[in-house]
Ligand SMILES: Nc1ncnc2c1ncn2[C@@H]1O[C@H](COP(=O)(O)OP(=O)(O)O)[C@@H](O)[C@H]1O
């Protein structure tokens with residue numbers, strides 16, 4: 370074997386299971402296919418490209434989910450690659466599109482809407498595109514908003530969602546009735562884990578009624594709590610914004626005698642924003658996330674650690690994800706049961722609680738020494754900005770992937786990036802998959818080595 374050549378390290382047979390997504394023709398009888406109108410789009414010139422192969426994707430174009438390989442014979446999964454297909458199953462002249470945004474804000478929402486509108490209009494010649502306003506409830510409670518490329522032209526430069534969003538208001542039968550009443554046959558649902566669970570129910574009901582309606586989910590989660598996909602759009606922008614808050618906390622802490630800069634970041638059940646912001650900032654002394662329990666008092670606790678940091682450095686920076694420590698913050702019975710309109714638990718402000726506990730501790734231990742906690746809560750600022758360049762590009766590829774999949778007759782799927790490429794994933798799989806920070810792998814040890822924080826194990 371020549372040294373430049375790769376060494377064969379395994380000839381083990383590893384089964385690969387293709388995760389098929391549903392297709393409209395499976396339950397709509399006599400569905401006719403037609404050539405993709407991209408064949409006649411002057412910008413794509415597919416007739417020339419087809420001779421070179423590769424423009425249109427086929428059933429055999431798949432992406433592997435697990436690209437890291439442990440050489441064991443455990444099964445692997447693959448998904449269909451996203452992109453245009455040679456034949457489509459919709460006549461663009463009778464396509465009626467509904468686009469809805471649900472749940473909390475995330476940078477890039479408006480870019481996804483813009484690119485859906487522009488993509489449908491320019492790639493496939495669709496002319497009947499509507500925005501459903503204010504989340505799921507908008508299907509049955511307000512008049513759909515007609516959208517066109519001119520109207521959405523500048524939307525990628527604006528934070529939030531110009532269609533508006535809301536929590537709650539999921540009324541399955543009213544939603545599907547409204548889809549029928551308005552004769553929508555393509556429904557693009559942009560939202561997080563809760564939204565995707567709702568989308569599965571809409572898809573099931575549409576199948577049950579045998580409607581010629583394609584449903585596609587576009588995952589949005591500033592917390593990055595949706596699994597399978599690499600990451601959500603807007604996440605990188607949020608991490609970038611979080612840096613500014615951490616820098617400010619660092620400046621405040623360093624400029625005070627015994628100063629603590631405390632930053633609360635979003636992350637209901639996952640600490641991804643806090644973790645990524647901590648690793649990229651280098652100024653953080655301790656990062657608290659929902660996946661790790663911590664305690665204040667005693668050996669190995671947070672107060673002992675911060676006391677040491679103040680002694681050594683004169684200041685400390687503490688980053689906390691909003692979902693961290695929720696089970697140790699004292700709460701009343703009514704606070705225990707509080708839920709938002711979607712049914713998500715309402716958290717107490719961990720930052721306010723920590724600030725108060727830190728002040729009590731210092732007063733008790735060092736009554737005559739200066740001490741300051743500067744608490745920064747940038748949470749809404751982080752998710753209300755427009756997407757950065759990387760996320761804007763991601764949103765565009767995502768929207769176009771969704772359009773190509775729907776046009777090709779796929780339904781009940783999510784368009785999303787897998788290992789850097791775009792794939793079609795069954796909606797149900799995405800709705801079921803969460804994405805906690807893995808605190809067992811070496812990356813969490815790396816975080817601890819960057820911050821020097823304790824492991825919060827009582828000994
Ligand atoms: N299990 C569920 N079944 C149906 N609809 C749901 C479910 N969970 C949430 N929803 C609906 O999805 C929408 C968004 O959910 P929410 O949890 O607020 O945000 P996100 O989708 O960002 O996680 C809301 O309208 C909510 O009523």
Ligand SMILES: O=P(O)(O)OC[C@H]1O[C@](O)(COP(=O)(O)O)[C@@H](O)[C@@H]1O
Pocket residue numbers: 472473474561562563589590591592635636637691709752
């Ligand atoms: O105050 P709101 O709008 O209910 O949103 C707060 C929640 O929204 C989020 O930013 C995103 O949550 P979702 O992805 O479920 O919408 C959470 O981090 C946060 O807990």
Ligand SMILES: [Mg+2]
Pocket residue numbers: 472561562563
């Ligand atoms: Mg959610």
